Amino acid sequence: MDTTPPHSDYGWLDDAALATGLGLVLLGLVVMGVFETLLGSAHFTERVPGLGVVVVHTSFTPRLRAHVIALGFLVLLAWGLSRLSRAIFVSLGARP
Amino acid sequence: MIQQLQTTILGREYTLELSGTLTGYWLVFLRLLVGWWFLHEGLNKYVGPGRFRAGWFLEKTGTVVSPVLNAFAGGATEAAIELVVPAGEVLIGLGLILGVLTRTAAFFGAFMLFFFYFGSEHWRRGLVNGELMGLVLFVTIIVFGAGRVWGVDSYLETTDLVRNRPWLRYLLG
Structure with a gap:
């Protein structure tokens, strides 16, 4: 009977995945948020001849930030699924 | 009871002192709160006026x-989504309140909130909003395995079925 707790074997791959996933979420939310705040208003309108009034974005668009955050969560999801599959393989391998 | 947790984060060793009692109380509170949130959302879609439309x-x-x-x-597929969302919310809510298949329930809660959060078009309420907080709460429940305190999962984890298959704890907890 295998009674090893499933969380006892964190290696460099787990560290890398956690740091990357959580880092991307923080990058999109906090780091880019700080830049947005420091750079002031993210949007302004400008009259462009022939085009009329256009909205100009000066720094990171919310859409770009959302993609970075989503990528972070997807890395965490992939890591979680890899942990589950590794645990299943170990469990199957330990059986007689 | 104070527990000492020793861990290594990015190559550096840390010792955390954690009160087991406080952690236990907080996890039950968190589970019940988030569970009721989703159970309420799901039931509202059944008893509220008009059919839920997706x-x-x-x-x-x-x-x-x-x-x-x-x-x-x-x-x-749209008809299926309209059936699955309210039923899913009720099941997720019940799972969290009773502490049954807690991590699985929280995973599907996080899955739904991922789409609610990233389904925003204009981010009028900013990128840190209620949906993100909900998503983070579900992930927190997964991380701590909140069903092991005052939850049915604490019993399920003592059964031979789970003891012989430790990976099942990823679905319980």
Whole structure:
């Protein structure tokens, strides 16, 4: 009977995945948020001849930030699924 | 009871002192609160006026998850989503309140909130909003395995079925 707790074997791959996933979420939310705040208003309108009034974005668009955050969560999801599959393989391998 | 947790984060060793009692109380509180939130949302969709419709959400364009949402818009898939969302919310709520298959319930809660959060078109309430907080709460429940305190999972984890298959604890907890 295998009674090893499933969380006892964190290696460099787990560290890398956690740091990357959580880092991307923080990058999109906090780091880019700080830049947005420091750079002031993210949007302004400008009259462009022939085009009329256009909205100009000066720094990171919310859409770009959302993609970075989503990528972070997807890395965490992939890591979680890899942990589950590794645990299943170990469990199957330990059986007689 | 104070527990000392020793861990290594990015190559550096840390010792955390954690009160087991406080952690236990907080995890039960968190589970019940988030569980009731989703149970209430699900039940409201059944008892509220009018049938729950998902079309407006599935047909959204220009969001991060629009390509996925649009693939389910219209026809049988949209009808299926309209059945699955309220039922899923009720099951997730019950799972969290009773502490049954807690991590699985929290995973599907996080899955739903991922789409609610990234389904935003304009981010009028900013990127840190209620949906993100809900998503983070579900992930917290997964991380701590909150069902092991005052939950049915604490019993299930003592059964031979789970003892012989430790990976099942990823679904319970």
